[in-house]
Amino acid sequence: MSFRYGKHDSRKPKVLKRRDIPSLAKYIKSERCKNVFFMIGAGISTSAGIPDFRSPKTGLYANLARLNLPHPEAVFEIGFFRRNPVPFYTLAHELYPGKFRPTLSHSFIRLIAEKGLLHTCYTQNIDTLERRAGVPEDKIIEAHGSFATQRCIDCRKPFDDALMKEHIMAKKIAKCPHCSGYVKPDIVFFGEGLPPHFINSLNSLLDADLLIIMGTSLTVHPFASLAEIPPQSCPRVLINMEPVGDIGDNPDDLLLLGQCDQIVEELCKELGWHDDLQRLWADTEGSVISDTQPEEGKEKEGAAKKDSAEDKGNVDDALAEAEARLAALVVAEKEVLGEKDTKAEENPTTSTSTVAPGVVVEEKPATTSSPSTTPSQATPEEASKKEVAEKEQKL
Numbered sequence: 001m002s003f004r005y006g007k008h009d010s011r012k013p014k015v016l017k018r019r020d021i022p023s024l025a026k027y028i029k030s031e032r033c034k035n036v037f038f039m040i041g042a043g044i045s046t047s048a049g050i051p052d053f054r055s056p057k058t059g060l061y062a063n064l065a066r067l068n069l070p071h072p073e074a075v076f077e078i079g080f081f082r083r084n085p086v087p088f089y090t091l092a093h094e095l096y097p098g099k100f101r102p103t104l105s106h107s108f109i110r111l112i113a114e115k116g117l118l119h120t121c122y123t124q125n126i127d128t129l130e131r132r133a134g135v136p137e138d139k140i141i142e143a144h145g146s147f148a149t150q151r152c153i154d155c156r157k158p159f160d161d162a163l164m165k166e167h168i169m170a171k172k173i174a175k176c177p178h179c180s181g182y183v184k185p186d187i188v189f190f191g192e193g194l195p196p197h198f199i200n201s202l203n204s205l206l207d208a209d210l211l212i213i214m215g216t217s218l219t220v221h222p223f224a225s226l227a228e229i230p231p232q233s234c235p236r237v238l239i240n241m242e243p244v245g246d247i248g249d250n251p252d253d254l255l256l257l258g259q260c261d262q263i264v265e266e267l268c269k270e271l272g273w274h275d276d277l278q279r280l281w282a283d284t285e286g287s288v289i290s291d292t293q294p295e296e297g298k299e300k301e302g303a304a305k306k307d308s309a310e311d312k313g314n315v316d317d318a319l320a321e322a323e324a325r326l327a328a329l330v331v332a333e334k335e336v337l338g339e340k341d342t343k344a345e346e347n348p349t350t351s352t353s354t355v356a357p358g359v360v361v362e363e364k365p366a367t368t369s370s371p372s373t374t375p376s377q378a379t380p381e382e383a384s385k386k387e388v389a390e391k392e393q394k395l
């Protein structure tokens with residue numbers, strides 16, 4: 001068996017016959033189960049090659065720490081972004097929708113939708129893999145926002161989707177054509193409110209017939225507290241590597257511990273929906289887009305195909321690549337940022353930057369950095385590291 005059952009409350013279940021996969025499958029196919037809700041987190045995207053944000057060794061936070069952030073979370077802090085958007089854009093480039101293929105678990109959510117059972121899929125992920133798997137957009141609530149839209153952090157005016165994509169793919173910092181403020185995807189940063197439609201939707205959980213929680217540690221609030229809203233009569237199923245929160249304490253809680261994709265397959269076999277699942281997943285095969293640079297696109301395709309959850313080499317490659325990109329971006333960004341900062345001190349409310357509004361920061365390879373800032377003996381790599389450090393000091 002590719003999964004194990006977790007520790008359950010000793011009381012007899014009331015809705016499920018037993019706390020096992022066959023009973024769950026039977027319940028899903030019954031008349032009683034009409035409104036299925038999902039709560040999903042980073043754990044369902046790790047097999048797509050996207051590292052878990054919070055995992056200390058391979059997590060994105062750990063990787064970003066090496067990009068000379070004061071602390072990894074700073075990449076999602078609006079104050080830091082305002083001073084230095086480079087680390088976030090570096091991350092955005094890594095995560096940009098289309099570079100990773102949805103997993104079987106994502107396709108399972110679409111399958112539940114096709115069976116007419118999906119009410120809402122709450123996701124903490126910003127990778128938009130639910131959309132790419134074909135889950136209907138109106139059924140998805142991205143609790144922490146997504147890359148789907150973006151706006152200026154100063155005047156709040158929306159910024160064009162296609163132009164944003166161009167910038168992120170080309171590793172350029174997007175600036176507002178109206179006020180030259182930096183443009184940020186509508187991803188919820190620390191200290192920012194959750195999207196209003198998230199808050200407004202919470203009452204619907206009172207009608208839940210089944211809550212499936214996949215790949216989340218249930219530690220980030222208020223997202224985690226969604227699991228408390230459904231009535232006692234709603235079975236809560238946890239599909240995760242380990243037990244989380246209080247799932248298992250209600251008589252109809254079911255803990256399925258192991259790899260999300262494998263458990264989803266087991267469940268679909270039991271439901272007689274295994275072929276449907278495979279068909280929907282096959283649909284996602286062509287959804288991975290290549291990068292703007294052909295060689296890099298090839299690498300990325302390879303990376304997406306690899307099951308890199310445990311593949312440290314792959315994470316290291318990605319990190320090395322991200323570091324190289326950061327170094328290159330810092331060189332380019334330095335001039336523009338330096339100019340903006342000086343001007344901002346003179347007049348903080350009006351941008352008087354001589355850079356024309358909407359003009360992008362062109363990326364330059366690290367090797368072309370100015371001789372005045374690069375000691376002639378230093379290798380390009382050392383030089384760019386030094387520049388990062390200098391930049392950090394300035395901040």
Ligand SMILES: [Zn+2]
Binds near residue numbers: 154178179
């Ligand atoms: Zn603006």
